[in-house]
Amino acid sequence: NPYEPFPNLSSFELGEWFYGQGPQKSLKDFKALIEVLTGPDFSLDDVRGTKWTRVFQDLGKNREEINPKRSNWVDDTGWKTTDIKIEVPIHNRMKYGKGVETHVAGQLFHRSIVSIVEEKIRNAQDSRLFHYDGHELLWKPDPKSTAEFRIMSELYHSDVFLNAQKEVNHSPPPEIKDCPLPRVVVGLMFWSDATHVSTFSTCKVWPLYMLFANESKYRRAKDGIDLCNHVAYFDALSDSFKDYVTGRTQGKLPRDLLTHLNREMAHVQWEAILDDELINAIVVGLKIKCLDGEWRRFFIRIFTYSTDYPERVLMATIKARGDCPCVLCLVKKKNLNQMGTTEDMIFRDQHPRIDDDARRKSVLESREIIRGGVAVGGDRVVACLSNSDVPTVNAFSSRLGHTGFNIFGCLVVDLLHEFEIGVFKALFIHLIRILDASAPGSTLIHELDKRYRRVPTFNRTIRKFSANASSLRRRAARDYEDLLQCSIAVFDGLLAEPLNGLVLKLLFLNARWHALAKLRMQNEATIILLEQATTQLGDLYRQFVKDTDRGPFPPQGAPQSTGSEEPGMLPADSTGEPADAPSANSRRGGRRVKKLNISTVKFHALGHYPKIIRHVGPTDLYSTEWGEYFHKSPKAWTKQTSRRYLRMELSRHERKRKRLRRIKDRILSGVTAKSQELREQQKASRDPNTHHFIGISKRVSVPLADFSQGGRFSSDPLSSGFTRSLKQHLLLRFIAKLVPDLAREDKSKELARFAAAQDWSRIVLKNDRVYSHQIMRIKYTTYDARRDEDIIHLDTAQCNIMLQDPTYSYRPKPNEPPGSPHPFRYCKVIAILHAEVGYMGEIGRIGPQFACLPLEFLWVRWYRFHPGTTNFSLDQVELLRPDERGSHSFIDPSEVLRACHIIPRYCKGMEQGEGQSFLAQDKSDWKKYYINRFVDRDMFMRYEWGLAVGHTYTR
Ligand SMILES: [Zn+2]
Structure with a gap:
């Protein structure tokens, strides 16, 4: 009986349904139950006699607890x-x-x-x-x-x-x-x-x-x-x-x-x-x-x-936040803030923490002294230990030491605790403190919160910032990641220069370091970039600490901060030890000065990332x-437990889940009709060749007449020349479809010449109308060679896309005219459309008939590009005004590379007036926008030209 301890398949399926889901049954679970009950193999008679309590008990038992005479189905040691x-x-x-x-x-x-x-x-x-x-x-x-x-x-x-x-x-x-x-x-x-x-x-x-x-x-x-x-x-x-x-x-x-x-x-x-x-x-x-x-x-x-750090020092048997607090190297507490300097990097290399005989011997000696009746923290005990060692025999050392195993080499870095809710969180809190002190009545903090709330969402990466960004209660690492990724546009202009520039540069470097350290696929080049970013980050943090040394004083005449922060403001470390608190406080002239503290183990740890990634692999492996x-x-x-014997009940649950899975594998390994069908469905849903998906619905149609004289949009500047430019665009696409030879990338000039010889006005749209869609899905290959998708959703902020600029070349040849200095072009989608297109002329014929092809196209508004002013600032764009030449056009959806995250540059404000065009929706335009390259790792790698396995490059 392959279903044991279940008597038959129907009982197994029902049992799996019961254990497979969460503790509370949902509608989805109920539907799954109906699927079990109506399945072709299900028999109610089979389950009638099943002794459920005993079966479930048996399922979680250890082998020795089951009478071998009754059953011997358990094949694992529990x-x-x-x-x-x-x-x-x-x-x-x-x-x-x-x-x-x-x-x-x-x-x-x-x-x-x-x-x-x-x-x-x-x-x-x-x-x-x-x-x-x-x-x-x-x-x-x-x-x-x-x-x-x-x-x-x-x-x-x-x-x-x-x-x-x-x-x-x-x-x-x-x-x-x-x-x-x-x-x-x-x-x-x-x-x-x-x-x-x-x-x-x-x-x-x-x-x-x-x-x-x-x-x-x-x-x-x-x-x-x-x-x-x-x-x-x-x-x-x-x-x-x-x-x-x-x-x-x-x-x-x-x-x-x-x-x-x-x-x-x-x-x-x-x-x-x-x-x-x-x-x-x-x-x-x-x-x-x-x-x-x-x-x-x-x-x-x-x-x-x-x-995390408290358990890491526990496993390393060293003192938490002692004089030698790093588990990976022997850095002294006073040098923690030197992260990234040449001396610091050399020191780490030359003084790794190792588990050797000398260490083991000193631990045994210290224990002998304790056995003699001296207190654990007694002077004599401490004197025989070095490097913050403690008088506990390390299990890894005593059991595995002779095999050459070194526990310190395994205690890898921890991006979540060290950076996201460590170094960056401390910086973020400190910046809020500076904002609070820089203007009366928390006006800057209100502005910050308002800006964060207005940041457009992006896929599943950037969610809506609903709560006030500045109040820090119950924040997870994910939230800090979001705050960091969108921080530059939000902080820009809140503080006066030169502090503003310094803060923006610091945020840029934080985001860049984070993106590099979190890449799921690394190569030697990206690791070198991380090394450089680590040094730059260390230097800039030290400069920032020095420049804000006197602390953020309230401005003249402003009410003094009462010093009673919200409870969540200071990250209360679970260990409660002071050295890792974000600020060292001192009193100056009667006022409390809070400084950003970078003498922390977390800050020091950033310097260990490049080497560990090179040696063990990307950080997501062991995050x-x-x-x-x-x-x-x-x-x-x-x-589902009584909690009285929690761990025993959990261990039984664990066995039940694993064994249910094994029984299922056993059943599925015989190919049933059901599993066959399942596999085929899975295959069909993952066609890697699709580039995008728009849909074929004709529910919303727009007659071309709406754009011509006397039509619905005739007074709109965007409608002038609409039909003409649409048909010219479609003519090229139509020819490319019919003459595939001309559609090749290297034939674009021939295609244009061929199209110019035709008469665009002979392009006809069936029923003289276009069909409009709300949503488009763009599939793309990520930097680490996997497939992902972006969703463009009209009437939301998620409607910006990027295209490759074919004239860009990374290394221009000396005898060629200079192409574009930037690899991408950016635009905002106004409409996602499709039409059935024909050509009333010789080329439009297939045999005696005129061809009628469904073609998809996007109507877009273009952004003008402004490169970042330094290596540490984001690129900016502005929308072309609707009456400017070339402000809008049609494009082929297959040219779209990805959606992109464009955040308004809030400090420059919005365009004045009511706007010129209803179609362009330009009354809600901002004067300037930032292109957020940090929105996800794939986007980040698009700007590190030539380094991503999954991306294709023009040259
Ligand atoms: Zn270290």
């Missing part, structure tokens, strides 16, 4: 629990028992990592897309040249992976030197993050998630594919344990001791996870018979471990954003 015993230091001033006592502090729920690896390799669905070999990905931008670029996208393209592969193949341990089996590296990536199970709950879970580096990151967020493995639910010190400790220490639980016990707790749990089986699989590999019948030896390697994403499952499952 969860296990391990008691966690830690050493509790007893100070020698205590009455009795000085030294250490070992005591059970909690219980770990965990799974065997080796068993998860085996499950993965033996699973038919998963192993198909599991990369057995790491490889270099090379890009040859110019087919005529031999130059190749290394591309970084997946972890199995990275140096860490390739080095591990080299190592297992060329220098295996002696005991398997002669083993003939092919050797495969299995890369592991970890995430951990303690979280509240719901917004208003004090109840916490602390899961450890694991992904395989051998699987593509692009499959992670896909529905129905669950690549995330739950490895453990950590335990924290229990209340009864704390009671025991205070009972032994005369009621005291000093902060030092509590921190120490938390560290011990974490590392003893990790020791249980890093079991002997795993170490064996790391050293000599794991022999597994794969689905192709071949035996292979799999070597497990741990590549990354992503957490802590994934941790938040993975949290969705345990949070949803919690709602």
